[in-house]
Amino acid sequence: MALEFRSVTKTFPTTSGGEMTAVSDVSFRVEKGEFVSVVGPSGCGKSTILSMTAGLYQPTRGEVLVSDQPVMGPNAHVGFMLQKDLLLPWRSIITNIEFGLEARGVSKADRRARAMEELEACHLAGFEHHYPYQLSGGMRQRAALARTLAIDPEIILLDEPFSALDAQTKLLLQNAFAKTISEAGKTTLLITHDLAEAVLMSDRILVLSERPGSVIAEIKIDLPHRDEPIKRRVLPEVSDYAAQLFKYLKLEEKAA
Ligand code: ADP
Numbered sequence: 001m002a003l004e005f006r007s008v009t010k011t012f013p014t015t016s017g018g019e020m021t022a023v024s025d026v027s028f029r030v031e032k033g034e035f036v037s038v039v040g041p042s043g044c045g046k047s048t049i050l051s052m053t054a055g056l057y058q059p060t061r062g063e064v065l066v067s068d069q070p071v072m073g074p075n076a077h078v079g080f081m082l083q084k085d086l087l088l089p090w091r092s093i094i095t096n097i098e099f100g101l102e103a104r105g106v107s108k109a110d111r112r113a114r115a116m117e118e119l120e121a122c123h124l125a126g127f128e129h130h131y132p133y134q135l136s137g138g139m140r141q142r143a144a145l146a147r148t149l150a151i152d153p154e155i156i157l158l159d160e161p162f163s164a165l166d167a168q169t170k171l172l173l174q175n176a177f178a179k180t181i182s183e184a185g186k187t188t189l190l191i192t193h194d195l196a197e198a199v200l201m202s203d204r205i206l207v208l209s210e211r212p213g214s215v216i217a218e219i220k221i222d223l224p225h226r227d228e229p230i231k232r233r234v235l236p237e238v239s240d241y242a243a244q245l246f247k248y249l250k251l252e253e254k255a256a
């Protein structure tokens with residue numbers, strides 16, 4: 001399912017009674033099955049873009065379309081996953097994964113079967129009756145992904161899902177997510193601060209300017225192994241792409 005932003009501007013009211021523009025005139029399209037990352041300075045409106053895709057905020061101007069239909073509010077086409085896993089501590093892993101299905105009125109037997117499928121796809125078999133506190137950070141993120149996939153959304157939104165993890169867990173988890181997401185054929189929008197991560201995981205990267213965020217570059221990543229970042233990372237072109245991102249984000253100038 002394709003996602004499209006058409007000249008989207010979002011302003012928020014300020015406490016002093018004025019308004020602040022978070023993103024300005026943002027246009028892009030993500031094709032079905034494509035994995036697109038969004039990078040840009042802090043506060044440039046990346047999370048705001050995800051919230052509008054999820055239907056949590058309406059654009060002030062312009063349109064957000066999912067399958068050519070304007071997004072009017074939260075809906076089942078879009079699954080949202082945050083940096084914090086938001087697993088409910090009093091529920092077991094399997095009942096956490098079932099949560100969204102329960103809210104949709106799916107029968108007990110059906111939701112257990114669906115949840116078990118996703119639990120296995122996310123390599124958590126054997127941990128269904130554990131509680132979130134018994135799992136490592138990486139496993140909790142996989143459980144959160146399983147919960148997001150359980151409702152079978154066409155579009156998956158990931159807001160810095162790996163940023164709180166140590167380097168090795170991060171690499172393994174990027175790999176696990178990439179595999180699971182491409183096997184499921186999902187359209188994905190990933191927000192990240194990690195430029196290497198964007199290169200390793202994406203078909204395409206959107207670079208945003210400082211606030212108000214607008215798209216200053218779109219970089220197509222022409223490399224194999226999108227479903228296995230751990231293989232992609234040894235390709236020599238990876239650092240060339242990262243250097244391009246560095247340049248667009250003016251990181252050297254800022255360091256000087
Ligand atoms: P990013 O994710 O790129 O760091 P955000 O999308 O979270 O940026 O925020 C962009 C700007 O919009 C920030 O200045 C933030 O304070 C502001 N903002 C985000 N959400 C709201 C809101 N609900 N009300 C007011 N201002 C907001």
Ligand code: MG
Nearest residue numbers: 046047048159
């Ligand atoms: Mg953010």
